[in-house]
Amino acid sequence: MELRHLRYFAALAEQLSFTVAAQKVHVTQSTLSHQIRQLEEELGCRLFEREGRRVTMTEAGELFLERVRNALREVDEGVSTVRFAAEEMSGVVRIGATHTFNLHIIPRCVSLFLDRHPSVRVDVLEMTGDGIAQALLRGDLDIGVTYKPNDALPLRFEPLYTEEMMLAVGLRHPFAKRRFVRMSELHLQRMVLLPRSFSTRVLLDESFRMANAAPVVVAEMNAIAPMIELVRATDIATIVSTHALRREDVKMIPLESPTPVRSPGLLWRRDEARTPAARAFASIVRSVSDSESRDTRRGTARAPRH
Known part of the structure; x- marks a missing residue:
């Protein structure tokens, strides 16, 4: 053929x-x-x-x-x-990214991209996954870097890797010294979570249901940074991506039975040619994401439990 x-x-x-x-x-x-x-x-x-x-x-x-x-x-x-x-690219590449990616991965990608293609301007907007999907459909973005939105049928989702979500608690929290926590142990625990409009919240609610756990959601916030600050200062816990947190005053603890898992990836419009700049940026995102994923797996490796 x-x-x-x-x-x-x-x-x-x-x-x-x-x-x-x-x-x-x-x-x-x-x-x-x-x-x-x-x-x-x-x-x-x-x-x-x-x-x-x-x-x-x-x-x-x-x-x-x-x-x-x-x-x-x-x-x-x-x-x-x-x-x-072989030619110098020009123009603008428009990226929509969720907060987790915008903290560490996207800045690295932009730096690498501009070193290679200094004549291209990079516009990055921090948005929710569903917001990115809608902006792509309107033609306002070239690429989305996000978790799979609730309704991605009109778009093409390209998974980058699989990541575990972890419990985040302040250093004085009763769970702070634990090596792992079962989802069932979060029953009646005070928590701050993303609103139900987020696909990540849907995933977490399903994980709670499977563990027969009903946490006490005392607050909902649509951004990770204030959630983490609330966790740091109180006995309230949250669940976030391993990529969302790099600080010494909040403890990240693996979750089990079940472990919430999600797949970040690239979101594209279907049946539409991608510009050379968009494809070049996507290639860098794949490379940087792969590196970050390997580093995270090494950093969160756990000793055998007995």
Whole structure:
């Protein structure tokens, strides 16, 4: 199977006419028909039904089409990126990031990106995951760096890694010296959490339900920094990402039974070509996120429990 087979298939699927599709890909009708037949023979199934001049797609063809379109889009964007690589990029790349990423990962990414592409301006907005999704759909952002929003169907979510969420408590909290805490032990514990409109809160509520735990939510805040400050100064606890906190006056404790886990990632608009600058920034995000994830796993490694 060669790339031309996929392009011919996509053209015929779009036009449902051998004559029009052949014109679009600049080959003769007989050549197109022969190439499609080769593709069907290699796949071992029919992709199109032919009744005279009428062409319709089979169920197998419909299933194959979605994958082919994604593959061709990736190839075309890759070619575009390579062609632009030798040229100096310019313009603006617009990034939407949640607070956790904006604390450490995004600043590192911006620094690396500007070193490599000094002629590109980087605009970063700190937003909620759902806010990022809406901004992408409106065309106000090029990339989202976030956790998977509640409704990501119109968008494409590319996971970067998987992270555990941890209990955060002040140094005088009864749990401060614990090596781990079970979710069931948070029953009736005073906590500050994100509002229910956040996908992370939905995840935590499900984890509480599985552990038959009902914490006393004394406060809800839509930003991590004030939550952590409240935890530092009181006996109130919270649950945050391991990337959200790097300070000595708050203790991070692993959670078990169950361990809340979430996957941060890149959020894109579907079926839309990405600019070379956006693709270059995304590549840096992948690299930095991978490095951060490895460092976090080493830093939070736990001794065996007996």
